[in-house]
Amino acid sequence: MSNDPIHQFHINPISPPIHFGAIDATFTNASLFMVAGVAVASGFMAWAMRPQALVPGRAQSVAEITYGFVHGMVRDAAGDEGVKRFFPFVFTVFMFVFAANMIGMFPYWFAPTGQIIITASMALMVFATVLIVGFAKNGFKFLKLFVPSGVPWYILWFVVIIEIISFFSRPLSHAIRLWANVFAGHLLLKVIASFVPMMAAAGGMLVLGSVIPLFMTVAIYALEFLVAFLQAYVFAMLTCIYLNDALHPGH
């Protein structure tokens, strides 16, 4: 199939096979674009902050606004202690996801966040951090997270079960939300774009009608830029909310 929309997510090795024991560490197009995401995010911040002017120029303003934006987000969700402990982590996650989403928006480029293994690794990293920090900081008081106060005893056992299930389904929904948005968005673009040649080839009045999917493609492309930012924001925001539970369990 010439216009197979799923083809854009195929992983192709671009280096000779590299194996460490059972681990396949071959450098693929996914690795290449992840490296590009890290390079763009850290390179932009380093380059924009280079003048360190008291009155910032344009690039430095953008860097400072980004910093302030994430800083405010962490402070609102996790308090000042959250800023002290987790701000660098959340900022890194936000910048990486945002850069990876934006790089994926270029035609014919690869979207790293459209691979569920990448979003799942990040979500599991957050989940493990919450568990480790939660138990290290609070000891067994961390388990109060599952026991909300002010609930009558005859319904408490049921609430505890629900809280435990919701806690363990967090990394799942965290990973799938970002992956599904990028994946479905890119597929949708490709599917609707493929309507244009299909209608144009059909002949007759449909040739004129092929303008409609063309405009739709442009509109969805614009929406995808919004989604690229929004999902990076939501991913970082949920990271803050989950990390807050590690610092302040039992609310």
Next chain:
Amino acid sequence: MDFASAKLIGAGIACIGMGGAGIGVGIIFGNFLQGALRNPTEAPKQFGNLIFGFAVTEALGIFSLAIALILLFAAPH
């Protein structure tokens, strides 16, 4: 029923889930407008919450769209 038609029917059924997300997004924006018209000065402060709720709700519709697209294009023939 052969496999190919079962796949297409499954993709159609998966799309029903998007209706739920549509209802949810409508409730979010409708209630935001209601609140915003009652107290316009406080409304811009809640814009972040609005977008957050929208994105979280919208994602559920995207889940079912992803399932439908996987059934259409990524499932084995």
